[in-house]
Amino acid sequence: MFHRECGVLKTSYEADMALYPLPVARWAVAVIAVFFFLVLPLLVHEYYLSIVNLVSIAVVGALGLNILVGYTGQISIGHGAFMSVGAYTAANFAVRLGAPFWIALPAGGLMAALVGAIVGIPSLRIKGLYLAIATLAGQLIIEWTINHVTFISGGVQASIEVPRPDLFGYTIATQRQMYFFLLVFVVLAIVGTLNLVRSRIGRAFIAIRDQDIAAEIIGINIFRYKLLAFAISSFYAGVTGVLYTYFLGIANYEQFQINVSIDYLAMIIIGGLGSVLGSIFGAIFVTLLPIVIRVGMEAFGSLFFSPAAVLNIIPNLRLILFGALIIFFLVVEPEGLNRLWRNVRSYFRVWPFAY
Amino acid sequence: MRKAITALLGILALAAATLAGPGPAAAQKEVVIGLQCDRTGATQTVGVNLCPGYHDYVKLVNSKGGVEGYKIKAIEIDHEYKVPQAMESYERHKKDGAVLIGIYGTPQTQALTQKLTEDRIPGTSPGFGTAAAADGIKYPYIFPIAATYWSQGAAAVKFAGDQMGGLKGKKIAYLFFDNPAGREPLPILEDLAAKEGFQLKVFAVPTPGIEMGAQALDIAQRYRADFVITHLFGRSPSVSIKELKRVGHPLRKVVAFVWGASEADIEAAGGMAQAEGYNAMQFAGVGADYPVLNEIREMYKKEGKEPPKEMASTVFYNRGVLIAAVHLEAVRNALKAKPAGNITGADVKAGFEKIKGFTLGGLVPPLEISASDHEGGGWVQIFTVKNGKFVKLTEWYKAYPDVLAKHIKEAGAKK
Numbered sequence: 001m002f003h004r005e006c007g008v009l010k011t012s013y014e015a016d017m018a019l020y021p022l023p024v025a026r027w028a029v030a031v032i033a034v035f036f037f038l039v040l041p042l043l044v045h046e047y048y049l050s051i052v053n054l055v056s057i058a059v060v061g062a063l064g065l066n067i068l069v070g071y072t073g074q075i076s077i078g079h080g081a082f083m084s085v086g087a088y089t090a091a092n093f094a095v096r097l098g099a100p101f102w103i104a105l106p107a108g109g110l111m112a113a114l115v116g117a118i119v120g121i122p123s124l125r126i127k128g129l130y131l132a133i134a135t136l137a138g139q140l141i142i143e144w145t146i147n148h149v150t151f152i153s154g155g156v157q158a159s160i161e162v163p164r165p166d167l168f169g170y171t172i173a174t175q176r177q178m179y180f181f182l183l184v185f186v187v188l189a190i191v192g193t194l195n196l197v198r199s200r201i202g203r204a205f206i207a208i209r210d211q212d213i214a215a216e217i218i219g220i221n222i223f224r225y226k227l228l229a230f231a232i233s234s235f236y237a238g239v240t241g242v243l244y245t246y247f248l249g250i251a252n253y254e255q256f257q258i259n260v261s262i263d264y265l266a267m268i269i270i271g272g273l274g275s276v277l278g279s280i281f282g283a284i285f286v287t288l289l290p291i292v293i294r295v296g297m298e299a300f301g302s303l304f305f306s307p308a309a310v311l312n313i314i315p316n317l318r319l320i321l322f323g324a325l326i327i328f329f330l331v332v333e334p335e336g337l338n339r340l341w342r343n344v345r346s347y348f349r350v351w352p353f354a355y
Numbered sequence: 356m357r358k359a360i361t362a363l364l365g366i367l368a369l370a371a372a373t374l375a376g377p378g379p380a381a382a383q384k385e386v387v388i389g390l391q392c393d394r395t396g397a398t399q400t401v402g403v404n405l406c407p408g409y410h411d412y413v414k415l416v417n418s419k420g421g422v423e424g425y426k427i428k429a430i431e432i433d434h435e436y437k438v439p440q441a442m443e444s445y446e447r448h449k450k451d452g453a454v455l456i457g458i459y460g461t462p463q464t465q466a467l468t469q470k471l472t473e474d475r476i477p478g479t480s481p482g483f484g485t486a487a488a489a490d491g492i493k494y495p496y497i498f499p500i501a502a503t504y505w506s507q508g509a510a511a512v513k514f515a516g517d518q519m520g521g522l523k524g525k526k527i528a529y530l531f532f533d534n535p536a537g538r539e540p541l542p543i544l545e546d547l548a549a550k551e552g553f554q555l556k557v558f559a560v561p562t563p564g565i566e567m568g569a570q571a572l573d574i575a576q577r578y579r580a581d582f583v584i585t586h587l588f589g590r591s592p593s594v595s596i597k598e599l600k601r602v603g604h605p606l607r608k609v610v611a612f613v614w615g616a617s618e619a620d621i622e623a624a625g626g627m628a629q630a631e632g633y634n635a636m637q638f639a640g641v642g643a644d645y646p647v648l649n650e651i652r653e654m655y656k657k658e659g660k661e662p663p664k665e666m667a668s669t670v671f672y673n674r675g676v677l678i679a680a681v682h683l684e685a686v687r688n689a690l691k692a693k694p695a696g697n698i699t700g701a702d703v704k705a706g707f708e709k710i711k712g713f714t715l716g717g718l719v720p721p722l723e724i725s726a727s728d729h730e731g732g733g734w735v736q737i738f739t740v741k742n743g744k745f746v747k748l749t750e751w752y753k754a755y756p757d758v759l760a761k762h763i764k765e766a767g768a769k770k
Contacts, residue, residue, distance in 0.1 A: 050446035054439050147533065156538040157485065159465050173473055175446065248442060249469035254462040254534065255438040291443060294432070308410065308663070312403065315395040315433035 019194060041179050050175045051291060056182040057243045058283035060189045062267040063276065064236020069265070070274035071197055072229035073209030074123050078135035079237045080260035081142035082119075084253045086112040086238025088152050091160035091251035101165035101246060108242035109235040115142065116234020117227045124223055127212075139258055146253045159252040162245050178247060185243060189236060193276050196232070205229055209274075270326055272336030281337035289325060293318045386422065386686050386698065388413075388429045389448025390457040396436030398589060400619050402459070404668040406431060408675020409457070411651050411663065413683070418654055422683050423690040429679075434459070438466045449474060454689075455682055455703045458484070461536045464497065471496040476700035477685070477707060481678055482613050482638055486539055487766035489730035489759075491708070496700070498707050498729045500681050500722065501638035504586070505759055506733030507612050508540030510636060512547045513754035514610050514737055515582040522551040528580035530570060530595060532587045533559040540586065540612075546758055556580070564591030571598035580604070586612040593623035596630050607632035610737065616745075617670040627743040634748065636735040639677035639718060641669050641745045646716040647676060670745075677719050684713050720751040733759065 008023075010016045020026045041049060065079050090108035093099040099107070119138035123131050146153050154160040165172045165181060172181045196202050204225045207215035216222050245251045263286060271282020294314055301310040333340040390409060393402040413429045421427060430451055432444035441463035448456055456471065456478040458464045464484035471478045472495060479498045480488065486503035488494040502510065516522040529544055531537035541557065548555040556578055558570040564587060574580045583604060585595050592615040599609060616635025624630050643666070652662045665672050688706030689698045698706075710724045710731065720734030733753045738745040 045450055047446045047450035051443055054443060057439075147535070156535065156541055157465075158535040158538075159462070161465075161469065164469075244439075248438065248466040250465050252438070252462050252465055252535075255466070287439075290440070308407065311392075311406065311410065311431050312394060315392075315435070318433075319395055319435075 036183060037180075041176060046175045049179045051288065053175060053178055053182050053247060055284050055287045056179075056186045057240055057247060058264075058267065058287050059186050059280050060243060061237055061240035061264050062271065062279040062283040063189050063193045064233045064240065065264050066268045066271075066273065066275070066279040067193060067196065067205070067236065068229050068233035070268055070272075070278070071202065071209060072205040072226065072233075073212075074120070074226060074229060075128065075132040076120075076135040076230075076233070077132050077258070077261045077265070078116075078119055078138040078142070079233075079264050080256040080258060081139040082112045082116050082234040082237035083241030083244065083260065084146055084251075084256035085115045085142060085234075086241030087245040087251040087256065088146055088160065088241075088253070089238070090242040091162050091245055092152070092154070094162050095154070095160055101167075101242075105239060105242045105246075108245075109238040112238020112241065113231040113235040116237065117231040119234075120227050120230025123226050123230065136258070139261060143253060143257065153253070158254075159250050161250050164249065165246050172246075182243060182247070185239065189239075190276060190280070193279075197276070201225070201228065206274075266326070270329060270336055272338030275336075275338040277341065278336050278338030281341065285329075285337060289322055290318055293321050384421075384425050384696070385428050386425045386690075387448075387451055387453045388427060388455045388457065388682060388686070389445070389451070389453035390429050390431045391441055391444055391459040391463065392431050392433050393436045393459055394433050396434070398436055398460070400589070400617070401614070401671050402433070404617075404619075404665045404671035405675040405678075407663055407665040408672035409679040410675075411654075411666075412647070412676045412679035415647075415651050415654050416683055422687045423694070425686075425690060425696065427683060427686070434463065436460050436463075438462050442466060442470075445470065449476065454698055454700050455479075455686065457678055457682060461485075464488075468494065468497055474700065475704070477704040479678065479682065481674070481681075483536065487763055489728060489733070490763045490767045491725070491727050491729040493767040494729065496704060498724070500707075500724065500729070500731055501677075501720075502613070502636070502733040502735045502753075503730055504536065504539040504612065505543045505762060506730065506753060507586075507636055507735060508543040508584075509547065509755040509759055510733070510735045510753065511584045511610050511612065512544065512551070512553075513752070514634070514636075514749070515584065516551065518608070519581055522553040525553045525581045526578060527553050527555050528574045528578060528583045529555060529557045530567070530574065530583055530585045530587070531557065531559060532564050532591060533561050536588070537586050542762060543755075543758065544584075546762070547755065550758065560587065560591060560595075564589060565594050567591070567594055567598050568601075571595070571602045571604070575599070575602035575604040581608065583609045584612075585609060585615055588614050590623065592616065592620040596620070596624035596633055600629065605632065606630060607634065607739070609633060611635040613638055613735070616738070616740075618668045621740060627740055630740045631742075632740060634737050634739045637670065637738050638720065638735055639670075639674040640736065641673060641738050641747070643669055645673070645718045647680070647718060648673070651676075673718055677715070680715050680719055681707075681710065681713070681722070684710050 020029060068074050068076055086108035089111040090104035093104040093107050119135055122134035126134060147158055172178055204220045207220055208222060208225055212222055241256060244255060267282035267286045268279055270285055272278025297314045297317060301314060305313055392406040393399055394406065410429060413427050416422060417426050430448060432447060434440035434444050445456060445467055456476055458467055458478045458480050461483045464480040467478060477496050477498055479500050481501035484499055486505035488497040489499055489503055515527060519525055544555055558574060560567045560570060574583060587595055592611060600606060613636050621627055621630045655662045685703050685706035688709045689702040693702055707724050708726045710722055713719060714721055722731035724731040734751040736751055737748040739748045
């Protein structure tokens, strides 16, 4: 935060293309990595790690959705269903074939990518709200299919119990073990997205978002890149679904209904469309806010209400506060939490001067 | 800009304050129970009445000195009927030292099954969850404690047979909410259709379940069902009452599963007069005339307060009382076996498996939970709407235990 960019001279292409050109930024990333890999998991109680785990899963999903919505400008209300595709594919691989997670997980992602690319076909002809409705149809069709085809869903209960992930005979069961398991995928997802969006593919996505006709004229194959955006984004969603499945030990389509798709859209809108950090902020915000509000209400609610009333008020007030805070943050900064963070940063960058 | 920073700092301060806030419950002579609730989600009509019933019973027991000298602390967390929140609330309960979890919701039960077994904390899933979990050997830490959907399906067929004077050659329609919970009883119904020689036709109602005019018309006009078994949730039971009445199917030839007949459902269907004759299964006694409810009213009177308004919704309120009573009975058994205290989840599991002959003045069925049977028998009562209120039509009964046992065994073998 308190760094100066002057005196950083780039003498090679590698230095110019580095993800973090400034030494101080590299140090910051190293510190953050040490914090998340060593300090946090060793210091806090399992309960807090379980919350971090939920956030971690949400981060992967939000990153994926942001690639599609934020970077490529295509709306999808079908991401919940893509997650369920990943979840059921992995569950079937794990249970029927006894596949370990390092096979089931990419399999789930790839199947979701395939289905996502198919659902994305209408994006070649329609945009905006029309596309939103087309993907909504995809959501409903996938939900119905999983609900009714017992070959996929494994019986009328439509839920498949999955064994815990196993790494060279080491079973990942507790929240602490699960934390490290998920963290690996979060890191992969973040690094992958950071590199994707500054690559040729990412630039093509952004060109399509900004003006697809212009993009086509300068030689970007719209057909290929739009479907690629859907496929990559759905791959992330599929992996999110697989992570949920391993986290909960069960694949169940009721966890991936339409409200989940909307939750993830809320995450990236609150966090900031078209930014990696924004996806992370959004996932943290949407996952954590209800919990923080509840804990706050439990601590202070009894000052104002009777204990029996508090129990009824907490959940309702939580919904109201959740909505109000989302509106508040969007009014304060319509471009999301990421922009808010950048504003704070640029304020301190020139501090103590005004500009 | 400055405002934004202030806001951010404010949020951070709030977060820090709340994280540092409640520590683990370390009070002595206390048993902690985690209760998951849904007061705001998809099934909030249930939660707003069921959870107060739970707390009132706990309060009643605590006011009389607790269980074996231990105070009961029931920590409620609302999970909005969402699975990630249920997982979070479970971890929170575990951190607070809960020895028993009252789960709420079928997907939540399924998601927590593995975790509960690993952590050796018993969880209850009364009236929902997986029917196969009645098998206590395969699902050691899940306790349905009330009739599962399989038991309800068997009981519904028996009731239909009794009402029609035999099942042979009759036409039964099964009208169900098209989700996993709705489809769960299908294998049982199909088996019984073959066994008893009746015709079964199924009619699915898609989510959100408020549109079933076509299905009702089909049942009454084309299929001409002799009896209808309904298994619906949320708003849909009230719609089914209205639609079946509209197409001319007599309501006394209908029986609903346990989530199909609360006071709120009847109210939404147009009031008791409209629903005259409608039959529904219950796993807890319905009505206000039970000694334990009088005691709760007495307790509020002593405090100089009116009894809570939730008591008027006796179907769900009484279920809350039942769940709490069975929970505390298990804790009591655990504490009896270990008078020194410090009971663990495994002790409470053993406590559940000793529950027998505990009826709470008729509100609770004659449960008999054992290490192999976590359902406790699968008892239901049928209540019918008559002259503006619910009237008990049958005593506690269970049906076709041999068919159920076969299915539970098959499900267990697959696991």
